[in-house]
Amino acid sequence: MEVSADGYAPLSVETLGARLGGLPDVADRIGGTPSEWQVREVGDGNLNLVFVVRGPAGTVIVKQALPYVRLVGDSWPLPLKRAFFEYHALTRQAARDPGRVPQIYHFDAVQALIVMEFLSPHTILRGKLIAGDHVAGLGEALGRFVARTAFRGSDLSMPTATRKADAALFLGNVELCDITEGLVFTDPYHDAPRNHHTPELAPVVAALRGDVAMKVQVQHMLARFASNAETMLHGDLHTGSVMCTGSETRVIDPEFAFYGPMGFDLGMLIANFLMAFFSQPAHRKPGEVDAYQTWILQVIGDLCAAFDAEFRHLWTTERTGMLYPAALFEDQGHGSDAALNDRLAIIWDDAMGFCGIEMHRRILSLAHNADFESITDTGLRARLEARSLTMGRDLILDRPADPATLIARARATHTKDIL
């Protein structure tokens, strides 16, 4: 066991019981003695150690940051403080959308670990979308989560001094923002060393990297990502950061949290549903593809509708921040609907831009997703990925005006033979 100067040491299945057994709050929840605990390492993400610890009284999750990117190894150092930001993001999300994120039992900044609620029988949403499972209320839950965290973390709701102090705190999460700035917004658009893509995609990739007008728009979105501190975002809200049962939806893993543009979480989420949509021909029997794709598009529609409805509701009921104050509108007998509609249009426009970019980076950059990556027939994979790349470009350059137009475009792109 390597121990750093300040006492940090990564946990292992063997050491976890001895090291966490002395925490009364944690030990009580698990029950029995540490020697009775069953410990499994289940981390399948790109960055961290994740343990399931089971005992006579209950089960908890122990998530611990490593001082490097797990996916790459210790050649790519990454600071432990990301656990600090995940902890603070979870507490804010819990306050802004109660019950949607795991409950925290213990946080240790030096060990960069969080002991939290074990979600069961929840499984990762991405796996469900590959398996063809349905989740009741999925779009509604996610749309409400995104709207509530967006609105309640912004100058629409918070005292601006509080929002500014919190934005300053999260500006410290610079290394994780740097990952997004590089892997999402930059690497896909040139031949970066960390990139890889399905070989058959080469002509589509070349065309994409030669599209100057699109690259300009992508970099405009990077500027918005880096500078527009509108609200605290999850920062990595893809279908691998959502866990569900057949009827319950929870959001996990906000270690990329930062203050950024409201449309970012929404766009990234839609992108991951669209990639699930495009990947379906590889995962379903031919007769089952259409019905399941229709369900995925319905989830996108539900997500957008729930976001819109909840944001409008909060605008009316919780607009206590300095922006668009009632003193200038309602108190003067003037409506603020025009302002609300403009703000929603800006969020939507941003979301569509971020969506298109996420649809590129998951196919071209370092961190791919299982929707496509699990397709062993690379010819088929490339054909499906090509549709995602093409739609991504269309979204960046020609943002659909509304969710119905977005969904219609997804259906149309699905029928295109690009490769």
Add this chain to the structure above:
Amino acid sequence: MEVSADGYAPLSVETLGARLGGLPDVADRIGGTPSEWQVREVGDGNLNLVFVVRGPAGTVIVKQALPYVRLVGDSWPLPLKRAFFEYHALTRQAARDPGRVPQIYHFDAVQALIVMEFLSPHTILRGKLIAGDHVAGLGEALGRFVARTAFRGSDLSMPTATRKADAALFLGNVELCDITEGLVFTDPYHDAPRNHHTPELAPVVAALRGDVAMKVQVQHMLARFASNAETMLHGDLHTGSVMCTGSETRVIDPEFAFYGPMGFDLGMLIANFLMAFFSQPAHRKPGEVDAYQTWILQVIGDLCAAFDAEFRHLWTTERTGMLYPAALFEDQGHGSDAALNDRLAIIWDDAMGFCGIEMHRRILSLAHNADFESITDTGLRARLEARSLTMGRDLILDRPADPATLIARARATHTKDIL
């Protein structure tokens, strides 16, 4: 002399020598002994104490923050830490546009005081514009200053980790941002307690406050002011923050510094020149008005041209930040002119919005400016102010595409009889 718990005590003409005489760097510059120093309090701004200290070897300025807003009194507390932000802003501006801001000789965070270069024979630009003086190279100097500080304080130039850390630091300047958020963006548009305006303006003010579409745009600009941390701004760049001789231009007083949208300083500066333009009929003999107004408009043109030219130059020669990297453009044989033109268009559009708002708040909110306020004939004052208010509204709702259109609109508005 009141002394706070941590040792802060405001200086006075009587105590300054004794209190600063022990600082070798300061004492050497002034020369002689403190008893020989001539001390005058010259602060005519809204917030601080300012002393001129003259001795055998030289003269220095001592600027000290008060724990309240000087213009209003101790009923409006304001933290001393604004001196800290002014100090840090001055060091950054000095690095980004060498020679344009006063040299700092001494900074004392506890006493909230900065000892700095005495600018002589410079006088405040606003006074010169009222007096009808000319300054050679004025627009060029200010345009270059705004371009250099905008570009070199942004993700176009700085390592983003440095920019983020600096943005986090300046998010602490929350009370001064709060002043701008209230006095500039909100108070003018409703009957706020701190407001006052020339009585004859009443019908124009009522129309303005009833203009819902305009108020929506103003609040959109407030959202951009508060969230878009593109670069470190001066934050209060009006003609009272500029000191000139007949041929040299210097920028002072950046205590409102914060990371915000690049167009803010540019827009506020243009607004103050436009208010000087509209006020001229009250300050010049009839036969002299047109020539001097033409010169003011020429300065605006020079300012915009210098900003544009310098920003383009820096884009080509110093684009070392993460945004619009050469790896995606020049290294691929692709131009980045489209991106540059888009960014300049965004800055200009923002500047025009901020410009219109500044032209309102200086007539309707707490802090007026001498261009109009020194006009004792309130009927004449109101007629001239009405043009400024009207042009402000037009700028907010219908942003001119370029400086030439802006200047033509100013000329046209000057001939309108609104009251």
